[in-house]
Amino acid sequence: MDGSETGKAAPTRNRDLVRLLETDIHLGRLGPGAWLRQIDLEAAYNATRLDIRQALDRLVEKRLVRHIARRGYQVEDFDPARVAQVMEVRAVLEVAAAALVIDRLDDTALATMQQHAEAFATALESGTVEDQEAANIAFHTAMLAPCPNRELVDLLFDLRARVPAAVIRRRNTMDLLRRGADHHFAIIRLIRTRDLPALQQVMRDHNLSPGAP
Amino acid sequence: MDGSETGKAAPTRNRDLVRLLETDIHLGRLGPGAWLRQIDLEAAYNATRLDIRQALDRLVEKRLVRHIARRGYQVEDFDPARVAQVMEVRAVLEVAAAALVIDRLDDTALATMQQHAEAFATALESGTVEDQEAANIAFHTAMLAPCPNRELVDLLFDLRARVPAAVIRRRNTMDLLRRGADHHFAIIRLIRTRDLPALQQVMRDHNLSPGAP
DNA sequence: TCCTTCTGGATTGGCGCCAATTTTGATGCC
């Protein structure tokens, strides 16, 4: 157990626990195979045993963690084939979402997206993985904000959470990441020109590139 | 508490509990607003309090049940707008799945699908809702069996579970249901003739019709 | 020196108990 994000003195609640652990896994602070010992978590987060167990069970549900009887919980392995399949599903849904938002994003929204796209590009060169993720998420959140189908949006973020960024970024050259950043700017341009087919093509590429942001 | 499916003498395990309750909700034996009292479930399924609570928490996670502190658990209401959005997502994914299976379904598979399509049509006229659901699920399972993207398939069935059949079927005329049955036969025909565009159109209609099977 | 066996310590996981809170039913008041 070495995932950080300081356990505070104030007792941590159930929902927060899930989020904290999820983040640790997502960003690679807890890698595949790492053991999540109840006793350590209990002390680290100053939570009760029951809360810890519920949080871990939720992560099992989400398939981020596996449970072995009488042994404990450990971070799942992420099979590249399965990861690719999740990406494919994401691509399909992003393409569908593009059609729903292209006419609903006004200049204000595009300006916000532009900021986040720049923040992402900057973070790539001189930021932590956390910064990159935050900027990337912010970009896509802004893009999907006017989507009327909230189920679709929720599902997209859920799919995002199924594959840790750390796992994707692993075999990821700087070139590929920069291409992801370029995608962001292309997306903004294509929304501005209302070019749906080209936008959908970019969304697809964006999601299917090996280290898809 | 009046959802049946007989609690056996043998203690029911956690995973089974989730499945049993899910089925009861899906088929409308437990309707929106129905209270799921821990004590009753404990007795009905001869399970421990802890198992019951875990099962209920999982249903909360799946948004089939809502939890009110110190009051208990009750079956969620299903907002028609949200249902429509889930359907839209399903439609998008079914269309994508169609492309993946159209060249992978051989005559044997089509024959199986034909059987289930006929079973569904029959059940419509003279079967219970359970029979209809079973036949319908069997049809779609057979259709998606050769889909190489299992994440996509799992997600499709997960989306199915998010909206109880009972809720959909409620405002559903016999005509609409018969049209659903016809869709099944059209699907088989279009796969046989390898007509992907037409197949995708039918898949979309099949999922978006008010009482979508 | 390396491998196998055994024991002590540590961890998990389930069960039962009980306090906090809500609901139900009865009683009295307006």
Place this chain on the structure above:
DNA sequence: GGCATCAAAATTGGCGCCAATCCAGAAGGA
């Protein structure tokens, strides 16, 4: 007769204890 008040019963929900099991390290044998 209807409504507010109150007490008893029922239900939820959390905490702690302890048995079952697993792991690490020591001891013994090849």
